Amino acid sequence: MNDARTVRVGRRTVALHRPEKILFPARDADAPARTDPGYTKADLFDYYRSVAPFMLPHLRGRPLMLERHPDGVDGPRFMQKETPEHYPDWITRAEVAKQGGTVTHTVCDDTATLLFLADQACLTLHRWLSRTGRIDHPDRLVFDLDPAEDDFGAVRDAARLLGELLDHMGLFSALMTTGSRGLHVVVPLNGQQDFDDVRDFAKDVADTLAAAHPERFTTAARKEARGDRLYLDVQRNGYAQTAVAPFSVRAAPSAPVAVPIAWEQLDDPAVHARRWTIENAVEQARSDPWAGVPRTGRALGPARRKLSALRG
Numbered sequence: 263m264n265d266a267r268t269v270r271v272g273r274r275t276v277a278l279h280r281p282e283k284i285l286f287p288a289r290d291a292d293a294p295a296r297t298d299p300g301y302t303k304a305d306l307f308d309y310y311r312s313v314a315p316f317m318l319p320h321l322r323g324r325p326l327m328l329e330r331h332p333d334g335v336d337g338p339r340f341m342q343k344e345t346p347e348h349y350p351d352w353i354t355r356a357e358v359a360k361q362g363g364t365v366t367h368t369v370c371d372d373t374a375t376l377l378f379l380a381d382q383a384c385l386t387l388h389r390w391l392s393r394t395g396r397i398d399h400p401d402r403l404v405f406d407l408d409p410a411e412d413d414f415g416a417v418r419d420a421a422r423l424l425g426e427l428l429d430h431m432g433l434f435s436a437l438m439t440t441g442s443r444g445l446h447v448v449v450p451l452n453g454q455q456d457f458d459d460v461r462d463f464a465k466d467v468a469d470t471l472a473a474a475h476p477e478r479f480t481t482a483a484r485k486e487a488r489g490d491r492l493y494l495d496v497q498r499n500g501y502a503q504t505a506v507a508p509f510s511v512r513a514a515p516s517a518p519v520a521v522p523i524a525w526e527q528l529d530d531p532a533v534h535a536r537r538w539t540i541e542n543a544v545e546q547a548r549s550d551p552w553a554g555v556p557r558t559g560r561a562l563g564p565a566r567r568k569l570s571a572l573r574g
Contacts (some may be wrong), residue, residue: 267304269311269357274352274374278381280306285334285383286517301517301540307380309511309540313417314373316547317509321376323393325356325367327504328379330519331384335513336432342384343367353378360502369394385513388504391460402504403449403464406440406495414534417444417493420479424471424494430572431467431565436555437528441512441520446505450559457501463562463569464496493513509547511540519543524551525532 264280281304288300310317328342345355345368355368370376370387379387391400407420421437424447428435438446451460465481471492472479480491498505506512506520518536521543527533538546 269307269377271311271374271377272372274372276374276377276381278304278377281307285309285331285335285385287336287515293479300515302380303383305517306383306385306502306511306542307377309544310380311373311377312544313509313547314376316544317507318370318373318497320375320508321370321387321389322352323371323395324369324371324389325358325394325397326507327388328368328384329388329513330382330384332383332514334383335385335515337423339513350378356397358394358397370438370459370526386510387507388510389507390502390504391499392453392457396453399453399499400455400457400499401451401453402505403451404496404498405447405449405464405468406493406498406505407444407447408493408495410488410490410492412443414443417535420447420471420492420494420527421447423475424467425525427467427471428565431568433565434554436522436552436557437519437525437542438508438522439533440506441510441514441518441536441538443535445535446520450556452559452561455562457499459543459562461496461499463566464499464574466566466569468494470569509543509565517541521546522552525550 265280266277268275268277282298285306286301310386330340330342331337343365353368353375354371356369357364357366391402405424406419409416424436433449434449438448440446452457468481472481478491479494480488481494482488488530508520508522510520512518517540519538519540522540
């Protein structure tokens with residue numbers, strides 16, 4: 263086993279230590295066939311290097327919570343907010359307020375940082391919905407469609423109905439597989455509202471959809487109150503909350519990836535939450551599934567008025 267290899271990335275040199283270390287054991291039965299025992303740290307590193315041009319626009323300027331698995335997905339998990347002192351000084355930091363103090367988050371602004379994090383066995387990057395320049399004002403709103411069972415049919419139905427509701431209110435929305443069981447419906451915003459306003463609006467939208475289909479959807483936070491209904495989760499829209507970043511690898515044996523998809527792909531029966539892995543996610547990225555997502559989102563004022571009229 264090689265102890266390390268180095269890669270030149272722009273003006274930086276990034277080391278990959280213990281490249282043959284297994285991070286992901288052999289994959290589950292519905293994943294593509296593979297003869298080796300699983301994915302290595304080198305596989306993770308090479309995937310993030312390949313996907314960096316597509317992933318970095320979703321990361322730049324955003325504080326991160328890092329999900330690290332130094333001993334692989336079967337070992338302990340560390341959710342890292344504070345940037346360790348030993349991280350290179352060329353990695354961007356963002357000091358943000360928390361109750362009783364501050365937290366200095368890592369910000370991934372370039373490929374070298376992304377590869378350094380891969381070497382730290384950071385499998386999944388969870389991003390803030392706001393940027394450091396306007397930390398209190400999110401420019402993304404996220405609905406997490408979480409089925410009671412591993413039922414992607416229920417997720418498809420919820421996504422279509424939610425997309426229609428958002429479209430009725432004049433809001434653009436985009437889809438992303440979570441790499442787990444569900445989908446994220448992402449709404450770009452213009453960053454004028456604060457987190458409280460955005461979360462309240464998201465809750466009102468979810469409550470409206472759940473009230474229209476009470477036998478299928480719920481906004482109940484407690485699992486025991488949901489039954490077999492799909493959970494319309496809006497909790498990620500609060501201050502200091504995070505959502506999995508597009509093209510992030512998830513900590514599961516098949517190394518699934520959270521991947522943006524086009525709305526028309528929802529009709530493909532082969533698509534499900536774990537459809538893409540580190541072997542094929544770059545191909546999906548190159549197809550530019552979010553090509554139509556506007557760079558600047560819309561204000562929530564007009565949408566809220568339309569929602570109020572709809573709710574009576």
